[in-house]
Amino acid sequence: MPNRLTLSELVRQLAAREVSAREVMEACLSRVREVDPHLHAFLSIDPDDALAQAEAADRRLAVRPLPDDQPLLGVPVAVKDVIAVRHHPLNCASRILGGFISPYDATVIERLKAAGAVVFGRLNMDEFAMGSSTENSAFGVTRNPWDPTRIPGGSSGGSAAAVAADECIASLGSDTGGSIRQPASFCGCVGLKPTYGRVSRYGLVAYASSLDQIGPLTKSARDAALLLNVIAGHDPRDSTSVPETVPDYTAALAPELHGLRLGLPREYFIGGIDPQVRRAIDAAVSQLQALGADVRDLSLPHTEYAVAAYYIIATAEASANLARFDGVRYGRRVDGADPVEMYARTRGAGFGTEVKRRIVLGTYVLSSGYYDAYYLRAQKVRTLIRQDFLNAFESVDALITPTAPTPAFRIGEKAGDPLQMYLSDIFTLSCNLAGICGLSVPCGFTDAPRLPIGLQLLGPPFGETTLLRIAHAYEEATGWHCQKPPPTPTP
């Protein structure tokens, strides 16, 4: 069952002709037919297109020597429904796009295709990436492969569930306040949010432009390194992408951590953490020490203000970015007597409840008379939060925290209370405000029910190499990342 392989093992087997790209793609499609009627990780798939790409990869795999510049030749990678893939649907799990077909490839998709990957499927998400549970999708919730009564996390819930359930080899998600790391934690896979500017946002539908980054969800840290090698790098089409050299992220992977200095920010270890999560994180810290890391306590004093600052800045940016969905050039339209009535009716009918709520909040905090009190103040608090991290990284190489305070919660549990839902992102938001990199790696399970727990590693700007090294050494020592959910999720 080649769909169960890690990306790195699959690449080896494809090169050795132990399996063909078509066989892998067929295995993924067969797995999707088996489990996705229950999980609903995918919004749509074009099987003929996927198999045609796999066959093209097989033709190149048949010619020796293999091309050096195609490290993902024949590897099926699935994509969150917020990233443009030429001639494929793009809906952001919203009704307002009304069957939009992308006219071009996002830069990350161009890079994946150039690297030989088989790019397939549209993965479910919270509408416009606004949410922490995938319950805000206009097309129905995705279920957690470990317990189908629970959410997979969000907003990249489909991306995490599809990887955990072996419906694909790896996937792409996007992370604005934890939307890669939190679902990775809840579904038991690895999720990496790169440093702001590390990966091009060209072709990513914008939610909050100063916070959004695309990143990989994978079955191991090595797989995340292999995908980051391909998608990272400067892009002239994204003026916020940074012209920083891209290292080989697999080069520093080692089985030990001698000489590394890790910090435990004490503000992340106060009340509200599930005791089983706390126990798993404590055990992980001991394991990292056993691997040679030096661990010390430190303080990020402005942590408690991150949720408030984030939901002001993110909704403000969202209210501006989503102004483009007006029914004029694309998507759904509801007619009105004049253009303004048409805009309002189109947006009222096309957007879901959480998106409308955030547009209202974002418009309010930017509006005349409230701008200074909310938006400008939040931007200043953002400076303090960022400075906390930069200070911390003068004495440590990375920080260790839980990815989320709890394991996956039940479907419907927080759906009626936006503030409680916003607070579930408490450990992941600061990373985006500070523009640093973060990674979630599986670090154990709760007892009953058996649900994955994630360890979050936070690193300085362009510190991805360090995070991947830590996660890899930890995986080698523990094997948590090899655990698989029950073979067939029962509805």
Place this chain on the structure above:
Amino acid sequence: MAAPQIHVNDVARLARLSLTPEEETLFAAQLGQVLAFMEQLNRLDVSHVEPTAHAVPRLNVARPDEPHPSLTHEEALRNAPAQTNGLFLVPRIVE
């Protein structure tokens, strides 16, 4: 402290967003709670702090101004909800 009031109807009009009366009532209550939560930012003295708009600021970014192929007319109109004569069609603006 009294929960801040948000006049959802006025804000939605600024955002060109029509809401049902039920949504207006729901959002007023929920966003009142959220804004009350945000009041905590007032505890910090930020009078001498510069705002951060981007965590990794880059200034005056330009790319080479070279002509290259872009979307065809047909592709640009492909997702249009209404079009005529190769143009996007919208309700009449000027009588």
